[in-house]
Amino acid sequence: MSDLPVPVRKRAFPRSVSLLALLLLAGGLAPRAAEAGPSAAEQAAIEVVDRFIAAWDDPDAAVALLAPEASVRMVEDQPPIVGRAAIGDAMKGFMKPGVSLTVETVATTVYGPIVVNRRIDTMKTEGEAEQVFPVVGVFLVKDGLIAEWTDYLDR
Incomplete structure (x- = not known):
């Protein structure tokens, strides 16, 4: 027998795959009757996200719904923007005069404090x-x- 180490193959999964696995696992660990719907805390989390999205045309109002040291990636492959002031500046950079944004939320799912929406x-x-x-x-x-x-862009 050889004393040489056995090579170990590491697999890197895209963040979106890892996130999906985490969400599925979280859902599997906390089963509840589908007809029961979200808990009060989950419904409150959905409402915070809905209010945040509705406020995007007013970055100052939107950032008020963020934690002081919030971390935001408006595009999945960009580094995070951290903190209300920096996030507000980034949002203002997008929402210049002459620019309008319409958001249609197609579906929303919640797992505890995690809200996922397709838009x-x-x-x-x-x-x-x-x-x-x-x-x-x-x-x-x-x-x-x-x-x-x-x-994440839904490609």
């Missing part, structure tokens, strides 16, 4: 063709505020 975000800039983005948003809500948010 169609449509951005219109005066004089340009509208841009349509199918998105999956993942939000972590703690103490009534969004602590983390990442958007």
Whole structure:
């Protein structure tokens, strides 16, 4: 027998696959009757996310729904933006005069403090063709505020 170490093959999974596995696992660990619907805490988390999305045209109102040290990835492959002020500045950079954003939430799922929604975000800039983005948003809500948010393009 050889004393040489056996090579170990490591597999890297995309973040979206890891996140999906986490969500499925979380759902499996806390089963409840489907007809029972979300708990009061889960419904409150959904409402925070819904209010946050509805406030996107007013970045100051939107960031008030974020934890002070919130971490946000508006695009999955970008580094996170951390803190209300930095996130507000980034949102203001998107929502310039002449730009409008329409958000259609297609579906929402909640697992404890994690809210996942499928959306169609449509951005219109005066004089340009509208841009349509199918998105999956993942939000972590703690103490009534969004602590983390990442958007994944739904390709």
